[in-house]
Amino acid sequence: MRSKRKNVLAVGAHADDIEIGCGGTVALHVKNGDNVVLLIMTKPSYTRYDGVVLRSETEGVREEQNGAKVLGGKHINLGFETKKVPYSSDSVEVINQVIDENEIDMIYTHWYHDSHQDHARTTRSVISAGRYVKNILMYEPEYPAGRSYTGFHNQYYTDISSTFEKKMEALKQHKSQVDKYGEGFLDAVGARAKHRGYEVQCNYAECFEVLRLLGDL
Numbered sequence: 664m665r666s667k668r669k670n671v672l673a674v675g676a677h678a679d680d681i682e683i684g685c686g687g688t689v690a691l692h693v694k695n696g697d698n699v700v701l702l703i704m705t706k707p708s709y710t711r712y713d714g715v716v717l718r719s720e721t722e723g724v725r726e727e728q729n730g731a732k733v734l735g736g737k738h739i740n741l742g743f744e745t746k747k748v749p750y751s752s753d754s755v756e757v758i759n760q761v762i763d764e765n766e767i768d769m770i771y772t773h774w775y776h777d778s779h780q781d782h783a784r785t786t787r788s789v790i791s792a793g794r795y796v797k798n799i800l801m802y803e804p805e806y807p808a809g810r811s812y813t814g815f816h817n818q819y820y821t822d823i824s825s826t827f828e829k830k831m832e833a834l835k836q837h838k839s840q841v842d843k844y845g846e847g848f849l850d851a852v853g854a855r856a857k858h859r860g861y862e863v864q865c866n867y868a869e870c871f872e873v874l875r876l877l878g879d880l
């Protein structure tokens with residue numbers, strides 16, 4: 664039996680990262696009565712290198728809020744500029760403050776070797792800020808970016824069969840991203856959960872690489 668409510672922090676550089684990487688697990692924590700904080704590092708608007716707007720501020724704010732509402736928990740946006748998340752005292756200290764204020768004992772963040780600079784710097788900042796946090800798990804490299812020179816270690820699984828629909832419903836709130844990447848994007852996220860589920864003999868699962876995990880014997 665679980666002894667006490669966990670204080671969980673899920674971190675994503677961008678608005679839809681949490682949904683893709685650990686949305687089912689976050690929804691499971693909410694369902695179990697844990698205190699959950701969703702922390703997004705960047706402002707939701709962003710442009711392409713040539714200035715074309717890929718997501719407007721209004722559209723982005725709405726999508727981010729809707730996605731967070733589906734998952735549940737408290738939602739914080741730190742407002743760094745997209746593609747320019749720092750790994751410096753600016754990012755470390757503000758994450759540190761969120762950890763302290765919410766007495767966080769469990770963190771989900773990007774994979775350390777993710778190829779997107781925002782994802783990588785977010786996790787470096789989380790590792791520095793979370794030096795006293797007992798449990799830190801890194802979710803899989805993101806679609807469609809995230810492939811790297813080395814491989815993700817599938818070390819820790821959560822059975823998200825009961826919250827898979829919620830994960831997908833939350834992800835669908837990010838309409839601009841679904842439009843940008845196409846229906847295949849949703850299929851790929853769903854197929855990955857199915858694949859990870861098969862590996863541990865359940866319907867759907869999310870998978871993590873362990874940075875630190877306190878045993879509970």
Ligand SMILES: [Zn+2]
Pocket residue numbers: 676677680779782805
């Ligand atoms: Zn991202």
